Amino acid sequence: MAGKVVDMDVKTRVTQIIAEQAVLEPSDVTLDSTLEDLGIDSLGLVESIFAIEEAFDISIPFNANEPEASEFDITNVSTIIAGSEKLIAEQS
Amino acid sequence: MKRVVITGAGTINALGVNVEETLEAMREGRCGIGELEFRDVERLAIRIGGQVKGYEPDEHFNRQQLSLYDRFTQFTLLAAREAIGQAGLEFSGELAARAGVVLGNSGGGMTTLDDNYRTVYEAGKNRVHPFVVPKLMNNAAASHVSMEFNLKGPSFTVSTACASSNHAMAQAYQIVHCGASPVMVTGGSESMLCFGGVKAWEGLRVMSKDACRPFSANRNGMVQGEGAGVFVFEELEHAKKRGAIILAEVAGFAMSSDAQDIVMPSKQGAARAIQGVLADAKINAEEVGYINAHGTGTAANDKTESAAVADVFGAHADRLLMSSTKSMHGHLIGATGAVELLACIMAVRDGVVAPTIGYEEPDPECALDVVPNVAREADVDVALSNAFAFGGLNAVLALRRFA
Numbered sequence: 001m002a003g004k005v006v007d008m009d010v011k012t013r014v015t016q017i018i019a020e021q022a023v024l025e026p027s028d029v030t031l032d033s034t035l036e037d038l039g040i041d042s043l044g045l046v047e048s049i050f051a052i053e054e055a056f057d058i059s060i061p062f063n064a065n066e067p068e069a070s071e072f073d074i075t076n077v078s079t080i081i082a083g084s085e086k087l088i089a090e091q092s
Numbered sequence: 093m094k095r096v097v098i099t100g101a102g103t104i105n106a107l108g109v110n111v112e113e114t115l116e117a118m119r120e121g122r123c124g125i126g127e128l129e130f131r132d133v134e135r136l137a138i139r140i141g142g143q144v145k146g147y148e149p150d151e152h153f154n155r156q157q158l159s160l161y162d163r164f165t166q167f168t169l170l171a172a173r174e175a176i177g178q179a180g181l182e183f184s185g186e187l188a189a190r191a192g193v194v195l196g197n198s199g200g201g202m203t204t205l206d207d208n209y210r211t212v213y214e215a216g217k218n219r220v221h222p223f224v225v226p227k228l229m230n231n232a233a234a235s236h237v238s239m240e241f242n243l244k245g246p247s248f249t250v251s252t253a254c255a256s257s258n259h260a261m262a263q264a265y266q267i268v269h270c271g272a273s274p275v276m277v278t279g280g281s282e283s284m285l286c287f288g289g290v291k292a293w294e295g296l297r298v299m300s301k302d303a304c305r306p307f308s309a310n311r312n313g314m315v316q317g318e319g320a321g322v323f324v325f326e327e328l329e330h331a332k333k334r335g336a337i338i339l340a341e342v343a344g345f346a347m348s349s350d351a352q353d354i355v356m357p358s359k360q361g362a363a364r365a366i367q368g369v370l371a372d373a374k375i376n377a378e379e380v381g382y383i384n385a386h387g388t389g390t391a392a393n394d395k396t397e398s399a400a401v402a403d404v405f406g407a408h409a410d411r412l413l414m415s416s417t418k419s420m421h422g423h424l425i426g427a428t429g430a431v432e433l434l435a436c437i438m439a440v441r442d443g444v445v446a447p448t449i450g451y452e453e454p455d456p457e458c459a460l461d462v463v464p465n466v467a468r469e470a471d472v473d474v475a476l477s478n479a480f481a482f483g484g485l486n487a488v489l490a491l492r493r494f495a
Contacts, residue, residue, distance in 0.1 A: 023156070043160075043222070043223070046222040047159065047221075047222055047223070049222075050219070050221060050222050053219055054219070059219075
């Protein structure tokens with residue numbers, strides 16, 4: 001695995017991860033895209049969260065049984081990036 | 093009761109990536125056993141196996157699929173594609189609703205388990221990939237076959253160690269035989285050729301370091317293999333109506349339990365299963381021309397199995413042929429009965445009996461005609477396939493030539 005990627009812009013890396021899950025080019029993933037828009041299902045979501053955790057060496061509080069209860073907001077790409085940035089700041 | 097025929101076969105194993113290559117290797121008595129290639133193999137005492145070499149998963153599956161398919165599932169899907177392709181069946185409507193898939197395996201996603209134990213124990217990581225569970229569960233292969241081919245009827249996985257495939261195929265046979273479904277996809281797969289998988293077997297001290305030589309006096313143990321065998325079992329009239337090519341008839345099966353020992357085989361348990369299949373399929377002992385032996389190459393199995401066959405068949409035991417193709421493809425554990433059924437199809441359909449290769453010295457305790465080293469032409473009406481598992485769970489299938 002890539003390990004801790006401190007230099008790469010969080011937005012770029014998260015967008016890449018989500019694009020890879022959606023089998024799209026990163027340029028096709030916009031900040032207001034929802035996972036549903038991108039065709040990412042529940043398995044794709046947990047795989048994306050895993051990939052983000054691996055990329056930044058963070059732990060994301062997320063339970064697939066109650067996604068709304070999680071502090072990690074998965075409404076769209078921009079909320080996922082914001083949530084990731086917050087966790088990176090808290091956990092670094 | 094319905095008659096059941098085989099209208100499709102598929103495989104991948106150390107002898108070939110399809111049925112044609114596998115049967116050619118069996119006819120030529122080729123050995124698929126070689127040096128194992130995987131991480132940490134140098135820490136093993138046993139370094140040979142019937143490994144599928146030169147296999148590139150991404151030639152067959154995309155990245156998303158591979159994140160969910162353990163190697164045993166990949167092998168299953170490749171074999172299923174070949175079998176269902178040969179049968180020429182498309183599953184939709186009523187047929188899809190009734191057709192199902194029953195598969196055998198013993199270890200499930202052993203390589204997935206091995207890789208992820210490394211991640212958490214050896215590498216000390218506290219996070220694993222989210223799909224570890226759906227990837228390693230024993231029923232993953234059956235489920236993915238059901239999804240790829242739209243099989244919505246009775247579907248499940250059977251796990252009885254080395255008899256898994258035979259028990260699975262017996263269940264599929266029964267489902268078609270009793271009229272519950274006109275078509276069942278069945279067989280089995282296994283892939284435990286990884287460090288942890290082989291290390292566990294090493295512990296039992298039953299593995300050979302150099303070769304699998306069933307029934308030979310100088311045999312010194314079993315050799316593991318990997319791969320899958322998948323078949324389409326179809327109700328005879330259903331197959332005839334659509335002009336399907338019939339490879340052989342499944343004449344019957346029997347199962348028994350030794351109720352005796354967790355690893356040592358029992359002559360009585362094996363004999364009861366063989367006797368049982370003759371009764372179930374209404375076969376006269378003299379009709380049996382070939383037995384694909386369990387023939388693991390261990391001291392205990394081969395002499396026990398030979399004695400069981402001698403007991404059941406009496407004088408006819410000296411006339412029938414019995415070989416162990418494990419000498420070529422290794423012991424595929426939960427998949428072994430499925431791959432070995434191919435040798436039975438070859439015997440009844442093509443009149444060619446696969447040999448027991450690596451045979452060097454006669455053993456008076458295994459004094460049957462084991463077709464040493466070279467395949468033989470023979471007119472075989474009925475072939476039996478033996479599987480006697482650890483735990484004393486036995487399952488024997490009978491195939492009859494379809495004329």
